[in-house]
Amino acid sequence: MSYWAVERGPIRIVPLLRAAALAQPAAPRLVYNGGPILTSVEVFTIYWGSWWQAADGATLSGELNAFFDYVLTSPLIDQLDEYSTTGNTIGHGLRSGTETLTDPEPTSTVSDAAIQQTLAQLIANGTVPASTANSLYFLYLPPDVAVTQGGAQSCQAFCGYHNASDNGVYYAVMPYPGCRGCAGGLAPFDALTSTSSHELCEAITDPVPGQGWYDDANGEIGDICAWQTRELGGYTIQLEWSNREGSCV
Secondary structure (H helix, E strand, C coil): CEECCCCCCCCCCCCCCCCCCCCCCCCCCCEECCCCCCCCCEEEEEEECHHHHCHHHHHHHHHHHHHHHHHCCCHHHHHHHHHCECCECCCCCEEEEEEEECCCCCCCEEEHHHHHHHHHHHHHCCCCCCCCCCEEEEEECCCCCEEEECCEEECCCECCEEEECCCCCEEEEECCCCCHHHHCCCCHHHHHHHHHHHHHHHHHHCCCCCCCEEECCCECCCHHHCCCEEEECCEEEECCEECCCCEEC
16 A cells, blocks of 8 residues: 655654664665566546536546646656566556446545445446456545545645555555645645656556565555656656665656
C-alpha cells in the first residue's frame, strides 16, 4: 500500500528518541524485490458518481483524461527506464479508455474493500476492460466523498494511494482534493495531476506494494519526493526519486 499523507510524505511510525546521538539516516535507495513491474502501463480512468456528468465534473474528467494521454508518453515515463529489470523494460503506456459510473452512486464514505468489490463487478460485467499484466485502473471520487483504508481516511491521513487486489488487479484511488492538506495550495486539477503522477510512477515500479522497487526506510519512488512538484507539458507533476541521480528529479 502506498499512502500519500496529508501534510508531507507517507505515514510513518516515529520511534522514541534515544539518549545517545542518532546516526544520520541512510540516503534513500530503491531496491528491487523481484516482484512485477508495469512495462507498458494501460491506464483506464473511472469517474464514480453523477457529479462527473455535471458541468464542473465533466470538464475536470476531460482534463484528467487529456493529462494521461500526454503523460503516459512523456519524459516522466522515460525517466523510469532506470528501474527496468532483466527482460522487463519500462516504456511508454497508453490510456485504454474511460467510464463514468453512476449506478450505484458512491456513499459519503467509501471503503477500499468496496472499491475492490466495485472494480471486480465492473470487470466481470464488461463495463471496463479485463485486467492484464499492464492494466492500471484509476478511480476518481467526487467532492464530499471520503475514502477509508486500513483505519485511515482521506484528507485526514492520505490524499491518494495505489494497491493490488487479492486477484491481481492493480488500481489507484484518487479522492477529490477538497481539503487544504491535499490541495497543497494548488487548484483541484493541479492537485489531482500531482497526486496522480505520484501514484502512477509508484504503480509502474511497484504495483504490488513492497514487492517491486521499494526502500524499507522511505517507501516508494514517489513517497521519497512527496510534495515536490514541477511543470511538464503544462501539467503539474510530482518529482520522483532517481537512484541514478541520487535525488528527486
